[in-house]
Amino acid sequence: MSGKQDRQKVTVETLLHLKKNERPKAEFWDSFERDFDRRRLHALVERRSWRDIIIGPAFKAFALGVPALALVALAFVWTPVESPAPRPLVLDKGNDLAENSSIPTNEIIAQAEVVSAMDMNLDTSRASNQFVLDAIQDKPDSRARFRKVLYTPAIRLTIPSGASYVRDNLSSSKYKVTTADVKLGRNF
Amino acid sequence: MSLTKPVDTSVAFDASEEKATVASTDQVLVERVQSGDVAAFDVLVRKYRERLYGIIYNLTSNREDAADLTQEAFIKAFSSINRFRGNSAFFTWLYRIGVNTALSHLKRNRFRRFFSLEHIQEEGSNAQVLETLAAKHKSEKGALLSELQEKLNEAMQKLSSKHRTVVVLFEIEGLSHQEIADIVGCSVGTVRSRLHYAKQQLQADLKQFID
Numbered sequence: 001m002s003g004k005q006d007r008q009k010v011t012v013e014t015l016l017h018l019k020k021n022e023r024p025k026a027e028f029w030d031s032f033e034r035d036f037d038r039r040r041l042h043a044l045v046e047r048r049s050w051r052d053i054i055i056g057p058a059f060k061a062f063a064l065g066v067p068a069l070a071l072v073a074l075a076f077v078w079t080p081v082e083s084p085a086p087r088p089l090v091l092d093k094g095n096d097l098a099e100n101s102s103i104p105t106n107e108i109i110a111q112a113e114v115v116s117a118m119d120m121n122l123d124t125s126r127a128s129n130q131f132v133l134d135a136i137q138d139k140p141d142s143r144a145r146f147r148k149v150l151y152t153p154a155i156r157l158t159i160p161s162g163a164s165y166v167r168d169n170l171s172s173s174k175y176k177v178t179t180a181d182v183k184l185g186r187n188f
Numbered sequence: 189m190s191l192t193k194p195v196d197t198s199v200a201f202d203a204s205e206e207k208a209t210v211a212s213t214d215q216v217l218v219e220r221v222q223s224g225d226v227a228a229f230d231v232l233v234r235k236y237r238e239r240l241y242g243i244i245y246n247l248t249s250n251r252e253d254a255a256d257l258t259q260e261a262f263i264k265a266f267s268s269i270n271r272f273r274g275n276s277a278f279f280t281w282l283y284r285i286g287v288n289t290a291l292s293h294l295k296r297n298r299f300r301r302f303f304s305l306e307h308i309q310e311e312g313s314n315a316q317v318l319e320t321l322a323a324k325h326k327s328e329k330g331a332l333l334s335e336l337q338e339k340l341n342e343a344m345q346k347l348s349s350k351h352r353t354v355v356v357l358f359e360i361e362g363l364s365h366q367e368i369a370d371i372v373g374c375s376v377g378t379v380r381s382r383l384h385y386a387k388q389q390l391q392a393d394l395k396q397f398i399d
Contacts, residue, residue: 009399010317010320010321010324010397010398010399011398011399012359012387012390012391012394012398013359014317015317015336015340015390015394015397015398016340016355016359016360016390017317017359017360018308018317018318018336018337018340019246019308019340019344019360020242020360021308022245022246022305022306022307022308022337023238023241023242023306024241024251024255024306025307028255029237029238032237032241032255032258032259033233035255035259036233036259036262036263039259039260039263040226040262040263040266043263043266043267044226
């Protein structure tokens with residue numbers, strides 16, 4: 001056989017097989033093992049800590065407690081408040097209202113006569129569980145018809161504070177914004 | 189001269205039997221790891237680290253990255269070993285993690301590539317091929333070897349990552365088409381077609397070395 005025939009034919013496959021022997025020396029695996037052990041330890045610690053957080057007893061309590069608390073809170077909010085009848089609120093003059101609210105005196109209509117919601121036989125179903133409709137006062141005789149609506153937060157059935165507001169028929173029907181709103185700079 | 193290789197059925201049977209034994213041994217080790225035996229994972233690491241490193245190295249052509257990514261792949265396998273249900277062989281699952289880790293790395297660093305090559309060990313048939321090439325090119329073997337290695341890696345990196353993966357797994361790692369299809373997540377037909385296309389491209393790039 002000639003020397004030429006002895007020679008191996010070089011193909012893509014034989015060249016690629018050369019790459020099989022591109023490999024690291026034995027020492028490489030020692031450092032590889034050390035590094036790997038360190039990284040695995042790190043991963044183990046990390047995994048444990050995450051597991052502790054996710055399925056640990058504190059998390060379980062938290063995970064179960066929060067929805068339960070939310071449900072209780074929701075039930076409390078949406079249950080109609082069977083509160084005792086609101087104390088009759090009688091404020092004869094705007095000054096009295098001014099004394100007990102944050103609305104400046106000059107913003108309160110002088111003729112406003114606030115009467116108790118009970119006295120006016122108001123429809124109590126209109127009173128939400130968040131606000132109790134205290135009073136509505138209609139004064140057709142005056143130059144402009146005012147309607148005064150007072151709301152008080154349900155939990156505090158006392159004299160209305162800044163939550164009260166005034167609407168007059170004219171402005172609310174035409175412009176949707178009351179004059180009092182504009183004066184007080186309120187945006188309902 | 190016939191182009192088809194003679195098929196030795198006894199060898200094929202032995203190989204499949206060996207693979208089945210390996211798979212069952214791996215499964216035992218995996219079950220031990222799943223039940224909390226960390227040392228059993230060391231056995232798997234020692235068993236597969238060189239092959240996994242080889243795959244990742246040939247995909248990246250960078251030995252530092254390959255070492256780092258091989259460790260990362262083993263860590264990923266270790267972290268998610270409880271999710272391994274044994275539907276495929278452990279090595280298929282591990283190689284899939286390795287290939288995906290390497291491909292994600294390549295995708296992240298597609299604008300920052302540089303070679304860092306391992307030394308080619310001159311052994312057996314390799315030495316013979318190198319002799320042939322040195323005689324053909326009338327050059328010194330050492331110089332030829334480094335030039336060939338550089339060109340070979342360049343040609344590999346010119347391939348798309350999909351084609352490169354198939355070439356690495358089939359030609360360098362010697363996996364079957366079916367195993368590659370399982371690892372890559374495509375059909376055997378796709379593996380064959382990718383392999384064919386990749387070889388054509390490599391042939392064009394390496395024509396100076398090919399007879």
